[in-house]
Amino acid sequence: MKSLASNWTRRRWLDFRNGHSIYLIFLMTFANFVTIQYGLLIDQVPYLKELFESIWIFAVVFVSAYVPVAIVIGYWHRKTQWRVEQHALFKENEIGATMWLFVIDLIDGKVSEEEKQQMRDMLHKIVRKPARTTEQTGNQNQDLVDHSTEANVSDIKEPRIERGQK
Numbered sequence: 001m002k003s004l005a006s007n008w009t010r011r012r013w014l015d016f017r018n019g020h021s022i023y024l025i026f027l028m029t030f031a032n033f034v035t036i037q038y039g040l041l042i043d044q045v046p047y048l049k050e051l052f053e054s055i056w057i058f059a060v061v062f063v064s065a066y067v068p069v070a071i072v073i074g075y076w077h078r079k080t081q082w083r084v085e086q087h088a089l090f091k092e093n094e095i096g097a098t099m100w101l102f103v104i105d106l107i108d109g110k111v112s113e114e115e116k117q118q119m120r121d122m123l124h125k126i127v128r129k130p131a132r133t134t135e136q137t138g139n140q141n142q143d144l145v146d147h148s149t150e151a152n153v154s155d156i157k158e159p160r161i162e163r164g165q166k
Contacts, residue, residue, distance in 0.1 A: 034059050 038055045042048045052058040090096065102119055105111045 034062055037062070 035055065038052070038058050042052050042055075042058055052061070102111065102115075106116070
């Protein structure tokens with residue numbers, strides 16, 4: 001069982017890495033790229049130095065040309081490569097595979113009531129809603145809301161279904 005402080009720290013570490021790598025480093029490398037190109041290309045060629053008198057003029061022209069080209073390349077990537085990437089990620093997704101195996105076993109009637117409840121509890125923890133227990137009374141299902149204290153997803157026992165195993 002992981003402590004709440006440990007999970008809080010791990011989430012902040014994830015937030016830091018995402019903010020750093022997706023946003024801050026992107027902006028810093030973009031500005032660095034413009035600066036280096038200006039210094040190596042514009043400052044060294046007299047004709048271009050006259051055309052782009054300051055780095056700000058060069059930056060505006062560069063961004064005006066670079067952004068549309070990047071959008072076209074991104075569009076091409078999404079239309080041609082996205083399926084390949086998603087297929088590769090799908091094949092490595094153990095959690096998704098576990099969920100789909102559970103659904104197939106549920107349809108085939110190979111899942112016990114305890115396993116159904118474990119899966120419900122795990123999913124309720126993920127979506128951060130109170131877990132609901134189901135009691136069978138004759139042919140009727142009656143949902144009871146569990147108002148227990150919130151636990152972490154890692155605290156829940158995973159269903160018995162494992163990769164390639166029944």
